Amino acid sequence: xxxxxYIASAVAVLATIMVITRYNMIHALLxxxxxxLAVAIVFxxxxxxxxxxxxxxxxxxxxxxxxxxxxxxxxxxEEAVEQERIWFSGNTWIGPGVLSVILLGELVYxxxxxxxxxxxxxxxxxxxxxxxxxxPYIIGVELCGLLLMSGIVGAYHxxxxxxKVVHRFLEKTE
Amino acid sequence: METIAVEYGLVLAGTLFALGLISVLVRRNVIFMLIxxxxxxxxxxxxxxxxxxxxxxxxxxxxxxFIVTMAAAEVSVGLALILQIYHQLKTxxxxxxxxxxx
Numbered sequence: 001x002x003x004x005x006y007i008a009s010a011v012a013v014l015a016t017i018m019v020i021t022r023y024n025m026i027h028a029l030l031x032x033x034x035x036x037l038a039v040a041i042v043f044x045x046x047x048x049x050x051x052x053x054x055x056x057x058x059x060x061x062x063x064x065x066x067x068x069x070x071x072x073x074x075x076x077x078e079e080a081v082e083q084e085r086i087w088f089s090g091n092t093w094i095g096p097g098v099l100s101v102i103l104l105g106e107l108v109y110x111x112x113x114x115x116x117x118x119x120x121x122x123x124x125x126x127x128x129x130x131x132x133x134x135x136p137y138i139i140g141v142e143l144c145g146l147l148l149m150s151g152i153v154g155a156y157h158x159x160x161x162x163x164k165v166v167h168r169f170l171e172k173t174e
Numbered sequence: 175m176e177t178i179a180v181e182y183g184l185v186l187a188g189t190l191f192a193l194g195l196i197s198v199l200v201r202r203n204v205i206f207m208l209i210x211x212x213x214x215x216x217x218x219x220x221x222x223x224x225x226x227x228x229x230x231x232x233x234x235x236x237x238x239x240f241i242v243t244m245a246a247a248e249v250s251v252g253l254a255l256i257l258q259i260y261h262q263l264k265t266x267x268x269x270x271x272x273x274x275x276x
Contacts, residue, residue, distance in 0.1 A: 005178050009186045016190055016213060020197035025205055032209060039190075039220060046183065046227040051235050058242050059216060063249050070253045071205065074260055087202045087267075096199035104192040111181040111188075118177040120230040132232040133239065140236070144243040151247030159254035161261070 005045045012038035023084040025071050029064055036060040046119060050126035183224035190217035203266050204259065208252050215245045 015035035022028035036059045043052040133141060194213035201207050219238040226234020256266070263270045 002178060005182070009182070012186065013189055013193070016193045019209065019213065020193055020200075025203075028206070028209060032213070035190075035213070036216065039216060042183070042186065042220065043223055045178070046223055048223050048227065048235055048238075051223060051238050054239070054242060055216075058246065059212070063212060063246065066249060066253060067205065067209065070257065073257065074266075076266075080266070084203060084206075088200070093196070093200040097196050100192045100196045100199070104188055107188045108185050111184050114181075116179050116181055117228060118179055119183070119224070119227045121177065122230050124226065124230070124232050124235060128232040129235045129239075132236050137236050140240055144240060147243060147247050151250050155250040155254040157254075158251065159257055 001045060005042060008038045008041040008045070011035075012042065021088075023081050023088065025076070025080075025084075026068070029068055029071075033060045033064055036064070047121070047123040049123065050129055180224060180228045183227075184221060187217045187221040187224065190214075190220065202268055204256050204268050205266060207268065208249065208256070211252075212245060212249065215241055215248075 012035050015031045015038060018031040019028045019035060022031065036055060040052040040055040040060070043049075043055060191214050194210045194217060197210035198207050198214070201210065219241045222234040222237040222241070224234075226232065226237075259271050260266060
């Protein structure tokens with residue numbers, strides 16, 4: 001059980017490093033799918049099988065497919081990859097990279113030097129999650145419904161193709 | 175069965191979050207920035223799951239479901255914004271959209 005956790009963690013970190021260093025967007029998204037699947041295995045080992053299934057369906061399924069469809073709609077050519085290579089080359093990544101790694105080192109130091117409790121064995125399945133979701137967290141579920149509806153309305157409103165109007169009194173092409 | 179110490183899960187979540195943070199700071203392509211935000215949200219959810227497994231409660235998983243909902247709404251609105259930016263500016267450069275004109 002411990003070995004699978006470490007292997008899945010290593011795969012997740014390596015796949016994420018590949019995601020953030022690719023020039024081609026589709027390659028980055030395929031590595032992102034691998035990263036999400038590895039994190040799903042970590043969830044399963046930690047005793048959350050329902051969340052592991054949700055990670056595969058929603059993150060690796062729906063969200064990545066949505067981004068892939070938008071990239072296909074944009075119809076990017078080879079110049080986009082070359083442009084990405086030009087943007088990514090140079091020393092722009094040194095400053096943010098070094099500062100983020102310093103913060104990560106501090107976080108790891110704090111976590112390692114503090115007390116080390118262990119993860120409990122018990123598996124929390126979908127029944128417990130559902131009972132908690134529709135019991136004390138029912139207001140959160142209602143707010144999630146509100147958020148999703150505003151997301152749908154916002155995506156429709158922003159994604160609509162507006163017709164060009166030169167002046168509203170000169171020509172009405174609505 | 176051996177158990178997994180909590181700090182390894184939290185270190186994994188912190189590492190993934192730091193990688194996403196580096197990418198969102200370095201990249202200039204808006205789609206890559208959106209992907210990096212997804213990585214960071216996933217890492218935050220992983221930290222919630224680890225904490226929930228530590229206490230043996232379902233609250234961490236409930237919070238992860240809320241995070242997934244928020245990520246789905248965010249990515250749909252973000253992709254609609256990216257489509258509009260690309261149609262108006264003909265580029266995915268985030269620096270090109272700094273004029274604040276309608």
